[in-house]
Amino acid sequence: MAKVVLKLGDDISTDIIYPGRYMATVLPSETPQYAFADLPEFNSKLRSGQILPGSVIVAGKNFGCGSSREQAASTLKGYDLIVVAKNFARIFMQNAINLGLRLVVCPEIEAEEGDELEILADKIINKTSDKEFTVEPLPKARQAIIDAGGLIPYTRLRLLSIKGKKKKGRA
Amino acid sequence: MAMTMVEKILSRATGQKSVKAGDVIEPKVSLAMSHENAALVINQFLEIYKDTGLKPKVWDPDKIAIILDHRVPAESAKTATNQKKIREFVAAQRIKKFHDIRGDEGGICHQILPENGYVLPGTVVVGTDSHTTTHGALGAFSFGIGATEMASVWALGRVLNVEVPKTIKVVAKGRFGRYVLPKDFILYLIGKISAEGANYKVLEYHGPAIQKMPTSGRLTVANMSVEAGATSGIFPPDKETLRYLKEEAKVKGPVDVFGPDPDAEYDQVVEINISELEPQVACPHTVDNVKPVNQVGRVRVDQIVIGSCTNGRLDDLSIAARILKGKKIAKGVRMLVFPASFRIYQQALQLGYLADFIKAGAVVMNPGCGCCLGVHQGALGDGEVALSTTNRNFKGRMGNPKAEVYLCSPSVAAASALTGYITDPRKGGK
Numbered sequence: 001m002a003k004v005v006l007k008l009g010d011d012i013s014t015d016i017i018y019p020g021r022y023m024a025t026v027l028p029s030e031t032p033q034y035a036f037a038d039l040p041e042f043n044s045k046l047r048s049g050q051i052l053p054g055s056v057i058v059a060g061k062n063f064g065c066g067s068s069r070e071q072a073a074s075t076l077k078g079y080d081l082i083v084v085a086k087n088f089a090r091i092f093m094q095n096a097i098n099l100g101l102r103l104v105v106c107p108e109i110e111a112e113e114g115d116e117l118e119i120l121a122d123k124i125i126n127k128t129s130d131k132e133f134t135v136e137p138l139p140k141a142r143q144a145i146i147d148a149g150g151l152i153p154y155t156r157l158r159l160l161s162i163k164g165k166k167k168k169g170r171a
Numbered sequence: 172m173a174m175t176m177v178e179k180i181l182s183r184a185t186g187q188k189s190v191k192a193g194d195v196i197e198p199k200v201s202l203a204m205s206h207e208n209a210a211l212v213i214n215q216f217l218e219i220y221k222d223t224g225l226k227p228k229v230w231d232p233d234k235i236a237i238i239l240d241h242r243v244p245a246e247s248a249k250t251a252t253n254q255k256k257i258r259e260f261v262a263a264q265r266i267k268k269f270h271d272i273r274g275d276e277g278g279i280c281h282q283i284l285p286e287n288g289y290v291l292p293g294t295v296v297v298g299t300d301s302h303t304t305t306h307g308a309l310g311a312f313s314f315g316i317g318a319t320e321m322a323s324v325w326a327l328g329r330v331l332n333v334e335v336p337k338t339i340k341v342v343a344k345g346r347f348g349r350y351v352l353p354k355d356f357i358l359y360l361i362g363k364i365s366a367e368g369a370n371y372k373v374l375e376y377h378g379p380a381i382q383k384m385p386t387s388g389r390l391t392v393a394n395m396s397v398e399a400g401a402t403s404g405i406f407p408p409d410k411e412t413l414r415y416l417k418e419e420a421k422v423k424g425p426v427d428v429f430g431p432d433p434d435a436e437y438d439q440v441v442e443i444n445i446s447e448l449e450p451q452v453a454c455p456h457t458v459d460n461v462k463p464v465n466q467v468g469r470v471r472v473d474q475i476v477i478g479s480c481t482n483g484r485l486d487d488l489s490i491a492a493r494i495l496k497g498k499k500i501a502k503g504v505r506m507l508v509f510p511a512s513f514r515i516y517q518q519a520l521q522l523g524y525l526a527d528f529i530k531a532g533a534v535v536m537n538p539g540c541g542c543c544l545g546v547h548q549g550a551l552g553d554g555e556v557a558l559s560t561t562n563r564n565f566k567g568r569m570g571n572p573k574a575e576v577y578l579c580s581p582s583v584a585a586a587s588a589l590t591g592y593i594t595d596p597r598k599g600g601k
């Protein structure tokens with residue numbers, strides 16, 4: 001069971017998730033402190049550990065629009081949050097998948113702060129309102145990366161297989 | 172099979188006879204651009220090589236471009252240290268397309284790439300910046316990616332698992348009226364199809380108004396295509412593209428020019444009559460909250476910004492200087508001008524535009540991202556209003572979530588600087 005800890009509207013930009021003025025901070029280990037820095041209440045809840053890993057942010061359409069900054073994904077990954085949205089902006093979705101942040105595309109989702117959700121592969125059950133909503137699969141192009149646990153391990157595997165082939169070719 | 176521009180480019184970049192929207196491919200990259208976020212790319216790149224026993228080495232140092240532009244000169248010790256780390260990596264990996272904080276080569280990445288001839292039609296360009304769409308102006312398939320994705324490109328020279336996007340064909344008919352600019356066209360288009368209207372798709376631009384549009388305007392339009400959610404905006408190359416590449420970007424060798432097939436399949440066709448277009452303004456806090464300037468009402472402004480990778484080119488400065496020459500900006504208004512590159516800065520200096528701005532009361536800043544993203548210069552005070560030729564007006568974009576940002580063309584910005592409120596340049600606010 002996962003609890004909704006924040007509910008947001010449409011077009012939540014990366015400037016809201018991770019304000020540009022903190023962009024000099026880049027390392028995934030350092031970015032979490034600035035998650036939603038302009039929503040001070042939520043930010044301080046995150047930083048003080050009041051929000052459990054696996055908690056859910058529910059948003060409307062086009063979550064993560066705007067800049068390509070990867071901090072917007074790493075900052076949420078730092079707290080192991082799950083983002084459920086009607087849909088996601090392209091670069092944000094790729095960054096999230098690359099870093100292993102869990103996203104769920106759920107075009108009809110209805111949930112309020114405090115609701116308890118059961119997130120399954122094909123649907124979300126809102127235990128509080130007792131309603132069900134269909135989940136759309138993530139882009140098939142990215143599945144291999146999700147399966148590998150992110151783009152870094154995936155690229156590493158590819159690199160080793162290329163180098164391996166080259167070596168064999170030479171031998 | 173008939174292909175769109177992007178399908179054609181991707182078929183070449185994968186060595187396949189044809190590809191179609193929805194295919195999953197791994198195209199070869201011709202140019203991979205980063206700015207200060209190269210600091211994160213470097214970190215992720217080294218991470219990939221960890222415990223592999225391989226020496227970290229980029230796939231092709233000639234195909235990587237790094238431009239320091241977002242916080243230049245550095246605003247903090249942290250930024251300066253990141254920039255230093257990038258310089259060291261650039262030297263170690265022998266990356267040549269590196270543009271440091273210098274008056275003879277510096278500027279914003281999305282101007283440095285085109286003006287140095289780094290972008291060629293028909294190629295695949297990726298950048299760790301969402302406005303990498305800009306380079307579609309020269310007929311490349313150019314799109315933004317994140318830092319980890321870039322680290323993977325640096326290692327392999329390909330973007331992994333790309334889904335070939337669908338294409339929306341935009342046909343611009345008619346001609347631009349006086350003081351109506353390419354910025355008004357793209358703002359209007361975003362307002363019409365919405366901030367997510369082209370999500371995961373490509374906008375391909377056609378029509379008589381496009382054929383007559385100079386490359387500077389095409390760069391503006393391609394730049395902001397991402398604000399409609401587009402993966403890329405693309406202009407099939409034509410005579411103007413070749414002129415720009417030869418005359419301005421000093422490209423020597425042959426250029427491979429091809430367009431989409433005439434019977435290519437489009438997701439949608441959008442027609443716009445430019446002759447009816449009025450100057451447009453995007454109101455706070457979304458880029459698709461667009462209105463004709465005359466319907467915005469009387470909005471007082473505290474800060475006018477002209478510049479950025481969207482509208483910091485010579486044509487933009489020229490029209491603004493023409494409106495401001497010999498006049499004074501209104502009392503209580505601050506005006507900031509930041510050219511997109513030092514080459515443009517020098518040209519504007521020679522043509523007297525910078526003097527026109529300064530005498531009118533504007534502050535001319537160094538090329539770079541400056542106040543566009545509000546980390547460095549030109550932040551807004553609580554409750555203040557900015558009118559800017561940049562590309563985003565999200566809450567907090569100019570450094571303050573309690574301020575408001577309106578977006579417009581350079582002619583609207585200049586006319587408004589004279590009056591102190593958002594003004595139609597065709598009326599001059601008098």
Ligand code: SF4
Binds near residue numbers: 539
């Ligand atoms: S000028 Fe603004 S939009 Fe352009 S690259 Fe810089 S920060 Fe991004």
